[in-house]
Amino acid sequence: MTGAAARCRGVSAAALVAVCCVACTQATGxxxxxxxxxxxxxxxxxxRCLERTxxxxxxxxxxxxxxxxxx
Numbered sequence: 001m002t003g004a005a006a007r008c009r010g011v012s013a014a015a016l017v018a019v020c021c022v023a024c025t026q027a028t029g030x031x032x033x034x035x036x037x038x039x040x041x042x043x044x045x046x047x048r049c050l051e052r053t054x055x056x057x058x059x060x061x062x063x064x065x066x067x068x069x070x071x
Contacts, residue, residue, distance in 0.1 A: 022061060030055075 030053045037049035055063075 022064070 033053040034050065037046055037053065040046040040049055
């Protein structure tokens with residue numbers, strides 16, 4: 001069983017959809033950020049920009065929860 005399949009075993013369909021939505025949203029956001037980094041001419045600033053796009057899923061979830069709490 002692959003890692004993703006093992007993590008999803010025994011998970012309800014609703015929970016699975018929610019997790020997939022978060023992962024897809026995160027991946028889309030990171031791709032957009034990397035694309036925006038491509039507009040930066042300065043090499044060191046470009047590298048810093050790319051480093052900011054490498055956050056993990058847990059970090060993304062924390063950011064989402066912080067944003068929801070600030071409403």
